[in-house]
Amino acid sequence: MKAFQMTRFGLEHLQPVELPEPVPGAGDVLIRVHAASLNYRDLMLLRGHYDPKLHMPRIPLSDGAGEVVAVGKAVTRFRAGDRVAGLFFQNWQDGGPSSDKSRGALAGDLDGMLAQYVALPERGVVHFPDHLSYQEAATLPCAGLTAWRAIARASRIQPGDTVLVQGTGGVSIFALQFAKLAGARVLGTSSSDRKLERAKLLGLDAGLNYRERPDWSAWVKEQTGGIGADVVVEVGGAGTFSQSLQAVRVGGTVVQIGVLSQAEEKLSVVPLLMRQVQIAGIMVGSREMFEAMNRAISLHGLRPVIDREFPLQETRAAYQYMEGGQHFGKVVISLG
Ligand SMILES: NC(=O)c1ccc[n+]([C@@H]2O[C@H](COP(=O)([O-])OP(=O)(O)OC[C@H]3O[C@@H](n4cnc5c(N)ncnc54)[C@H](OP(=O)(O)O)[C@@H]3O)[C@@H](O)[C@H]2O)c1
Numbered sequence: 001m002k003a004f005q006m007t008r009f010g011l012e013h014l015q016p017v018e019l020p021e022p023v024p025g026a027g028d029v030l031i032r033v034h035a036a037s038l039n040y041r042d043l044m045l046l047r048g049h050y051d052p053k054l055h056m057p058r059i060p061l062s063d064g065a066g067e068v069v070a071v072g073k074a075v076t077r078f079r080a081g082d083r084v085a086g087l088f089f090q091n092w093q094d095g096g097p098s099s100d101k102s103r104g105a106l107a108g109d110l111d112g113m114l115a116q117y118v119a120l121p122e123r124g125v126v127h128f129p130d131h132l133s134y135q136e137a138a139t140l141p142c143a144g145l146t147a148w149r150a151i152a153r154a155s156r157i158q159p160g161d162t163v164l165v166q167g168t169g170g171v172s173i174f175a176l177q178f179a180k181l182a183g184a185r186v187l188g189t190s191s192s193d194r195k196l197e198r199a200k201l202l203g204l205d206a207g208l209n210y211r212e213r214p215d216w217s218a219w220v221k222e223q224t225g226g227i228g229a230d231v232v233v234e235v236g237g238a239g240t241f242s243q244s245l246q247a248v249r250v251g252g253t254v255v256q257i258g259v260l261s262q263a264e265e266k267l268s269v270v271p272l273l274m275r276q277v278q279i280a281g282i283m284v285g286s287r288e289m290f291e292a293m294n295r296a297i298s299l300h301g302l303r304p305v306i307d308r309e310f311p312l313q314e315t316r317a318a319y320q321y322m323e324g325g326q327h328f329g330k331v332v333i334s335l336g
Helices: 040-047 140-154 170-181 193-201 216-223 238-247 270-274 287-300 312-324
Strands: 002-006 014-018 028-038 063-071 083-086 117-121 125-127 162-166 185-190 206-209 229-234 248-256 278-281 306-311 330-334
Touching (some): 002 312, 014 312, 028 083, 028 312, 040 312, 063 140, 083 140, 125 287, 140 229, 140 248, 140 287, 162 238, 170 185, 170 287, 170 330, 185 193, 185 216, 193 206, 216 238, 229 238, 238 248, 306 312
Parallel strands (some): 162 185, 162 229, 185 206, 248 278
Antiparallel strands (some): 028 117, 028 330, 063 083
């Protein structure tokens, strides 16, 4: 079968390879992967910034979807022909996080989904909504589920609440879509006016170009009558965290997800107590959360936003495109 492997850190070491097709064990399903998607994590992984001790060679990309082509004899929940996606944390079935449940991440501790065939234990696989293509489903395991958890679990948004999303990447566009489903007013920032216009077609209520106006937290205050957002979906990391503490209302929630930028000034912890902010650090989610997300996606006919699709042989170009930051939503690789 065709696959890609990282043999060392760096794009030049991301290589196409021919590997034997995996043989499913008694509790495994064999998936013919139709599509995989890129996350910012995959760029960090390739640079050696995510896990400098990553086992090599490693098949990259945590997120993929495909068709079950064979099942082991102990498998009860899946059969050939089922359309499935892999779980980011193969061992996290339900309940809260733990260090055990955080082991067994695809494209981390284990090989990822950028291969024509992948064998996974049935506990590490979920059915995806019928109305989605394989390409759309391939965007759900990391970006989709993280955004779902931010909106539906970590912050308990009520209809009429105000949510701030940062940028227009994979997690943020899903967060916009889920926040609209939850009945929230959504404010958003971007480096691009064109992307903000596109986000408005998905329901963004107001947008600000953070390059033109770097004090975006003051804008959030203006938009909320001086109060601040109920929830900030924080993907910017150290470079945006201080302003997120200013942009959130007293008693509001900052859901800490990303690490996209570096801090230019020292962080003051004072706003944390003065504004009585809840900080919810989250890392993807469980099978139970994935299934809850799928029910909402099915009920509302929600469609993930795919910016661009690349064929498998253009995997390196897909990484370069993602690194360029021109995308809006998700970048997908189709395996045919
Ligand atoms: N904790 C978790 O479980 C989890 C899960 C998924 C992702 N993440 C993290 O979340 C972050 C986003 O991941 P992703 O896959 O959605 O990335 P992505 O698709 O590459 O999105 C990146 C986008 O973020 C925006 N951005 C970059 N720097 C920014 C800044 N300083 N302020 C505001 N927006 C900024 C830009 O949007 P514009 O072009 O519109 O400006 C950029 O295009 C990454 O740090 C990733 O590691 C964490």
